[in-house]
Amino acid sequence: MVSPEAIRNILARNEALAPIAGEISEDENLFDKGLDSFGSVQLMLALEEHFDVEFPDHLLSRKSFSTIRSIRETVSSLVQAEAA
Amino acid sequence: MESLASAPTFCEPLDDDGLSEPTFLDRLFDQGLLVRTGVDGLYGRSGAFESVVEALDRLIGRLGAADNAEVLRFPPGMSRPAFERSGYLKGFPNLAGTVHSFCGHEGEHAKLLACVEAGEDWTAGQKATDIVLTPAACYPLYPVAAARGALPAEGRLFDLQSYCFRREPSLEPTRMQLFRMREYVRMGSPDQVLAFRESWLERGTQMIRDLALPLAIDAANDPFFGRAGRMLANNQRAQGLKFELNVPVNSVEKPTACLSFNYHQDHFGTTWGLTQADGSVAHTACVGFGLERITLALLRHHGLDLAAWPEAVRRVLWG
Numbered sequence: 227m228v229s230p231e232a233i234r235n236i237l238a239r240n241e242a243l244a245p246i247a248g249e250i251s252e253d254e255n256l257f258d259k260g261l262d263s264f265g266s267v268q269l270m271l272a273l274e275e276h277f278d279v280e281f282p283d284h285l286l287s288r289k290s291f292s293t294i295r296s297i298r299e300t301v302s303s304l305v306q307a308e309a310a
Numbered sequence: 311m312e313s314l315a316s317a318p319t320f321c322e323p324l325d326d327d328g329l330s331e332p333t334f335l336d337r338l339f340d341q342g343l344l345v346r347t348g349v350d351g352l353y354g355r356s357g358a359f360e361s362v363v364e365a366l367d368r369l370i371g372r373l374g375a376a377d378n379a380e381v382l383r384f385p386p387g388m389s390r391p392a393f394e395r396s397g398y399l400k401g402f403p404n405l406a407g408t409v410h411s412f413c414g415h416e417g418e419h420a421k422l423l424a425c426v427e428a429g430e431d432w433t434a435g436q437k438a439t440d441i442v443l444t445p446a447a448c449y450p451l452y453p454v455a456a457a458r459g460a461l462p463a464e465g466r467l468f469d470l471q472s473y474c475f476r477r478e479p480s481l482e483p484t485r486m487q488l489f490r491m492r493e494y495v496r497m498g499s500p501d502q503v504l505a506f507r508e509s510w511l512e513r514g515t516q517m518i519r520d521l522a523l524p525l526a527i528d529a530a531n532d533p534f535f536g537r538a539g540r541m542l543a544n545n546q547r548a549q550g551l552k553f554e555l556n557v558p559v560n561s562v563e564k565p566t567a568c569l570s571f572n573y574h575q576d577h578f579g580t581t582w583g584l585t586q587a588d589g590s591v592a593h594t595a596c597v598g599f600g601l602e603r604i605t606l607a608l609l610r611h612h613g614l615d616l617a618a619w620p621e622a623v624r625r626v627l628w629g
């Protein structure tokens with residue numbers, strides 16, 4: 227399972243989230259915390275690079291990237307699919 | 311790009327099979343309404359065509375007159391630094407058009423002429439200028455509005471019209487590379503700009519009905535570039551940020567967006583430091599009218615002879 231810390235480290239690269247990345251809880255909405263559309267795209271690309279996965283089209287949505295928990299679940303499912 | 315040859319037909323027994331019958335674009339050329347230039351999507355317009363564009367422009371002005379929008383007109387080129395800051399390149403690098411110019415000395419001039427003479431590429435030495443072709447009528451407006459300082463409590467409303475450029479060569483006459491867009495742009499609180507968009511959804515629908523054209527309002531997304539763009543497009547749809555008023559012109563299955571209703575949230579407010587009276591970031595929305603596209607829709611549905619258009623439609627346009 228992908229750890230929340232691994233996600234927080236990547237969130238810390240986003241300009242708006244950097245100062246608070248360590249304190250965001252797993253279920254807080256990242257868009258409410260200042261993540262914007264382009265930020266979410268950069269987040270998506272950073273996650274793909276870090277975990278060596280590719281998000282399929284149907285997961286390229288705001289919902290997939292809205293909380294640390296949803297990101298962990300999405301990325302984990304992709305990592306497992308790769309490993310299987 | 312879907313070819314016109316496979317486009318389904320409607321509203322008249324026009325068989326665009328590419329063999330026996332001319333396409334809609336061919337008929338526009340044959341009738342002299344559009345003029346070939348040798349570049350797909352770059353056309354001259356006849357007096358008759360322009361008379362419709364101008365009538366639509368006036369009609370849209372009448373529909374919005376009560377709102378007292380501030381009229382501004384920009385040329386079809388905008389400042390490159392402003393264009394870069396707008397974020398357009400994040401979403402649409404493939405559609406942008408930059409203006410390049412010869413900046414060399416006499417020796418390079420001779421080389422350039424020699425290249426032209428030899429039919430070789432003479433553009434290698436052209437340098438990007440500080441002008442970019444305007445991609446949408448509202449892009450030059452935001453920095454100008456932000457430079458005035460915070461919005462008044464009632465927000466602001468602007469009336470724009472400009473030739474716009476998008477590099478997407480096509481044989482669909484509705485997809486021109488240089489075309490005119492009339493826009494109203496609202497800046498203010500989320501409530502103010504959403505109310506504006508709502509009112510134009512109604513007015514725009516009524517306008518197209520009055521022109522006796524079939525229409526549908528659909529959730530839409532901008533043609534963002536690449537895989538990252540797929541995500542932006544999905545988000546835009548999921549959040550209901552963009553609607554289009556579609557009229558079948560080339561085909562029923564792929565109708566043409568003639569009006570678009572866009573809620574940018576705080577994108578341009580944040581980008582340009584545009585604030586509301588209370589200091590919070592301004593939200594913006596715009597309604598865009600594709601003047602050539604509406605004209606083409608009228609020609610497609612009412613025929614290429616303007617004098618033969620339904621009397622009610624002519625009255626709406628020309629009184």
Ligand SMILES: [Zn+2]
Nearest residue numbers: 446448493596
């Ligand atoms: Zn606009």
